[in-house]
Amino acid sequence: MKTKNVMIVGVGGQGSLLASKLLGKLLTQQGYDVKVSEVHGMSQRGGSVVTYVRFGDKVYSPVIADGEADFIVSFEKLEAARYLKCLRKDGKIVVNAQRIDPMPVITGAAAYPDDVLDDVRAKGVFVDEIDALALAKEAGNAKSVNIVLMGRLAKYFDIPHDKWIEAIKSTVKPQFVDVNLKAFELGYQQ
Amino acid sequence: MGAERKGGGRGRLRRVAARCQKRLCNEARRSNVAADPLFTLSYTGVGGGMVLFVADDPAMHSSQNEQDSRHYAIAAKVPMLEPADSAEAKDFVKRAFDISEQYDTPVIVRMCTRIAHAQSTVALCDRVEKALPAYEKNPQKYIMAPANAIRRHPFVEARTEKLRALGETSDLNREEMGGTDLGILCSGTCYQYVKEVFGDTVSVLKLGLVNPLPVERIKAFAAKVKKLVVIEELDGVIETHLNTIGVPCVGKAMFPPLGEFNQTTIRKAFGLPVESAPAIDTDIPVRPPVMCAGCPHRGLFYTLAKHKITCLGDIGCYTLGSAPPLTALDSTLCMGASVSGLHGFNKAGGSDSEHKTVCVIGDSTFMHSGITGLVNIAYNGSNSTVIILDNSITGMTGHQQNPTTGYNIKGEPALAVNLEALCRSIGIERVRVVDPYNLKECEDAILEELAADAPSVIISRRPCMLLKYVKAKPPVKVNEAKCVGCRQCMKLGCPAISFKNKKAVIDATQCVGCGVCTALCRIGAMEKGDA
Numbered sequence: 063m064k065t066k067n068v069m070i071v072g073v074g075g076q077g078s079l080l081a082s083k084l085l086g087k088l089l090t091q092q093g094y095d096v097k098v099s100e101v102h103g104m105s106q107r108g109g110s111v112v113t114y115v116r117f118g119d120k121v122y123s124p125v126i127a128d129g130e131a132d133f134i135v136s137f138e139k140l141e142a143a144r145y146l147k148c149l150r151k152d153g154k155i156v157v158n159a160q161r162i163d164p165m166p167v168i169t170g171a172a173a174y175p176d177d178v179l180d181d182v183r184a185k186g187v188f189v190d191e192i193d194a195l196a197l198a199k200e201a202g203n204a205k206s207v208n209i210v211l212m213g214r215l216a217k218y219f220d221i222p223h224d225k226w227i228e229a230i231k232s233t234v235k236p237q238f239v240d241v242n243l244k245a246f247e248l249g250y251q252q
Numbered sequence: 253m254g255a256e257r258k259g260g261g262r263g264r265l266r267r268v269a270a271r272c273q274k275r276l277c278n279e280a281r282r283s284n285v286a287a288d289p290l291f292t293l294s295y296t297g298v299g300g301g302m303v304l305f306v307a308d309d310p311a312m313h314s315s316q317n318e319q320d321s322r323h324y325a326i327a328a329k330v331p332m333l334e335p336a337d338s339a340e341a342k343d344f345v346k347r348a349f350d351i352s353e354q355y356d357t358p359v360i361v362r363m364c365t366r367i368a369h370a371q372s373t374v375a376l377c378d379r380v381e382k383a384l385p386a387y388e389k390n391p392q393k394y395i396m397a398p399a400n401a402i403r404r405h406p407f408v409e410a411r412t413e414k415l416r417a418l419g420e421t422s423d424l425n426r427e428e429m430g431g432t433d434l435g436i437l438c439s440g441t442c443y444q445y446v447k448e449v450f451g452d453t454v455s456v457l458k459l460g461l462v463n464p465l466p467v468e469r470i471k472a473f474a475a476k477v478k479k480l481v482v483i484e485e486l487d488g489v490i491e492t493h494l495n496t497i498g499v500p501c502v503g504k505a506m507f508p509p510l511g512e513f514n515q516t517t518i519r520k521a522f523g524l525p526v527e528s529a530p531a532i533d534t535d536i537p538v539r540p541p542v543m544c545a546g547c548p549h550r551g552l553f554y555t556l557a558k559h560k561i562t563c564l565g566d567i568g569c570y571t572l573g574s575a576p577p578l579t580a581l582d583s584t585l586c587m588g589a590s591v592s593g594l595h596g597f598n599k600a601g602g603s604d605s606e607h608k609t610v611c612v613i614g615d616s617t618f619m620h621s622g623i624t625g626l627v628n629i630a631y632n633g634s635n636s637t638v639i640i641l642d643n644s645i646t647g648m649t650g651h652q653q654n655p656t657t658g659y660n661i662k663g664e665p666a667l668a669v670n671l672e673a674l675c676r677s678i679g680i681e682r683v684r685v686v687d688p689y690n691l692k693e694c695e696d697a698i699l700e701e702l703a704a705d706a707p708s709v710i711i712s713r714r715p716c717m718l719l720k721y722v723k724a725k726p727p728v729k730v731n732e733a734k735c736v737g738c739r740q741c742m743k744l745g746c747p748a749i750s751f752k753n754k755k756a757v758i759d760a761t762q763c764v765g766c767g768v769c770t771a772l773c774r775i776g777a778m779e780k781g782d783a
Contacts, residue, residue: 096373098370098372100369101365107543108539109540110539122448123441124366124370124444125514127516128529129526130515130527147529149529149530164540168747168749168751170751175536178534
């Protein structure tokens with residue numbers, strides 16, 4: 063099969079690295095050749111964080127270039143728009159409806175384009191917007207936004223539901239398994 | 253099979269005895285610090301196995317330059333291996349130790365960000381235990397005074413020729429023939445990008461042993477193809493070598509010496525079509541990393557900015573103090589440069605400079621390379637004010653312990669260096685400790701020490717807010733009736749404070765109740781949260 067590309071983008075501290083770890087583990091267990099690559103030097107410092115997950119029969123490059131992503135999973139609205147250039151023409155965006163102001167917006171040096179996702183949709187791009195923060199809170203922990211979004215992404219994958227559950231159980235810390243399984247279901251069923 | 257992550261980031265070369273048996277030196281941008289011992293270790297040999305890990309950072313994701321470590325291997329005359337994925341990273345370490353032991357040389361394994369910060373499948377193998385060889389005194393080999401070193405240099409040159417011969421036949425270098433029109437010479441991730449674009453349709457000579465170069469093998473490969481292209485990130489190291497031995501090739505005429513490549517870089521260079529992507533015209537504000545809410549550095553930087561004090565910075569989280577709105581830093585060069593640079597800055601600027609210039613350096617960076625600079629200040633009676641930002645951890649690289657924290661790198665209890673005692677023992681008489689959450693205390697200390705005609709150290713001490721043992725206080729509340737919208741609190745650059753409808757707003761999910769904004773607000777609108 064042709065190599066598939068998933069980009070996971072968000073704001074440092076949102077848990078995108080764990081999401082990529084989960085996805086990488088799941089895809090490896092499915093027998094794919096997998097490469098996961100990230101730059102996380104600023105991961106706790108609120109900067110823009112990008113992770114690449116690539117899988118297929120044989121994956122060479124560890125990075126996704128412009129116009130190559132089959133999916134962009136964005137933990138924040140602005141970040142989905144920022145990495146739009148990486149999306150394949152028929153690619154899909156799964157995005158958390160949350161708005162997190164970057165420092166230039168906080169200081170008033172720049173404005174947050176609140177209808178940025180409408181601009182993206184206007185270009186004919188498939189955008190699946192979900193209030194992952196609300197669902198994460200419903201699951202019992204605001205920090206499970208990452209797993210809610212993985213639940214949503216799972217709908218577009220041909221991987222059995224129980225394999226996702228197994229991967230979550232083996233990835234998150236034991237004390238957080240229950241809340242994350244709930245978060246996954248909420249994202250999956252929403 | 254399992255996924256494996258290779259360490260990257262800013263590790264440091266651990267001290268390694270010349271006799272070390274099996275030691276993996278996890279090192280990255282700090283090859284410059286390790287250069288001094290490396291150049292002479294090449295002469296002594298190692299009497300066991302010694303491997304240095306270096307991760308170059310094309311595109312400078314978290315580095316302050318784009319240096320190419322291959323120059324070190326050439327200059328120090330040591331072999332260098334370059335893996336192209338996680339599996340090779342693991343396998344090459346083992347091969348590197350074998351080469352190190354067999355040829356009596358340090359070996360460098362060169363990574364880049366896209367190998368160091370990547371995960372892919374590896375095949376595990378059984379661990380092989382080896383006995384520590386007995387130590388034998390051998391002054392001719394290990395005392396590198398000139399008389400001995402002169403005798404060791406021929407050994408180094410002969411070793412290089414043996415290693416070159418190894419590269420001519422070793423499977424570390426691999427030829428993958430796919431036609432004779434185009435031949436590509438590459439290594440590391442560039443190999444992956446080439447395969448991604450061309451698959452098996454071009455011929456590739458993939459180098460795993462990148463120093464010394466297998467000259468005869470390269471010549472033979474070049475003779476088989478009509479056109480030879482060298483694809484290497486950063487400098488044209490291989491291309492330059494081919495030029496000197498008279499092998500026609502194209503390299504930097506097609507590829508830049510800047511930044512990171514990917515499959516699109518290759519496609520564009522060969523005039524192949526690239527994927528087009530949707531685009532919108534909307535202005536997307538940048539999202540730079542920021543100091544966290546409750547960061548202990550913020551209050552200190554606010555005070556420096558308020559008084560327009562010139563501040564020489566260093567390497568750590570606190571480099572973020574350079575960003576707006578604080579813009580509190582004037583320079584950042586390398587680890588330790590703040591302290592040694594301050595002495596020079598004040599020497600050049602004289603009394604005028606001494607009373608309005610400070611430097612800031614973190615506790616970990618100070619231990620790493622600030623102490624010698626401080627000795628220099630004390631010894632030379634430099635009228636300089638050094639601020640140690642002691643957040644009780646190595647913050648930026650992910651909370652590693654350091655000699656001031658009371659724990660070793662494994663997290664086990666260890667001796668804690670007392671910074672105050674250390675500074676005093678050097679001869680700094682004016683040493684004081686402030687709490688950076690206490691703006692008044694910070695301001696008084698900075699102004700008094702700048703005014704004093706003596707070297708001084710201010711230790712700004714408060715643990716990093718992200719440490720697990722640091723408990724957050726209830727979030728601050730804005731008293732909207734009191735808030736006059738003066739935006740004074742916005743000068744802190746705190747990600748938890750924003751402005752809506754001309755009033756300050758606190759993001760309760762981020763605020764940790766540090767109270768710096770409460771202290772700053774002159775009309776008391778920033779009220780302490782309920783316990």
